[in-house]
Amino acid sequence: MRENTGGSISEAALLAIGGRYDYLLHQLWEHENKTNPPGAVGTSLALENIIEHSSAEIKPFRNEAGTSVLVCSRGGGGLLVERMELAAELWEENIKAEIVPVPDPSLTEQYEYANEHDIKCLVILTDASVSQSDSVKVRHIELKKEKVVDREKLIKFLLEAMATQFRNPSIWSN
Structure with a gap:
């Protein structure tokens, strides 16, 4: 996520990271198995960062579009x-x-x-x-x-x- 915080200064926040883990699984796979290891992907979410960055955008609910x-x-x-x-x-x-x-x-x-x-x-x-x-x-x-x-x-x-x-x-x- 990238957002501008006034002028030319920009702040980047790491919200998630992940990737493929095929090579790691291949290294750890027991050689007695005759089959190849399955493909694998993984993701890690930085929930605290997500909440911190989204809470600035969350406004208290007002009923302007709701019931009159x-x-x-x-x-x-x-x-x-x-x-x-x-x-x-x-x-x-x-x-x-x-x-x-x-x-x-x-x-x-x-x-x-x-x-x-x-x-x-x-x-x-x-x-x-x-x-x-x-x-x-x-x-x-x-x-x-x-x-x-x-x-x-x-x-x-x-x-x-x-x-x-x-x-x-x-x-x-x-």
Whole structure:
């Protein structure tokens, strides 16, 4: 492995070595055997060097390419069908979305799931919002912002919000 570390100075690291050992086997082969020794190759890996050189390139996992939204529910028996339908709608618009794979998760379980999977945006359905107002609550955990959004405007809102990584203050105002 060869890498440049600024300018013309280059640093080489030995990561592995190996070769053929046919001659050595031929020397050690007992002469009583009428057959020739088999061919042999060997390799030695410098794991410490490999780890040392690769750890500089390993960055902590961020969810930029992963899930953008967690579709949650509050009350209403988990609203599993509604959560799945909304997630499917988001997928159709190329918005990466997940649901907690439990029929009736508590809000705490859903927050923990979002935290464990590095999901910052929640779309929260409630029994009342589904049956009466046809709206959802969009909450960004990291920014501590939330907004009630009409269901038919949700896709547009999320696409605009994700374009600015939810940091445009005007998207959160009514």
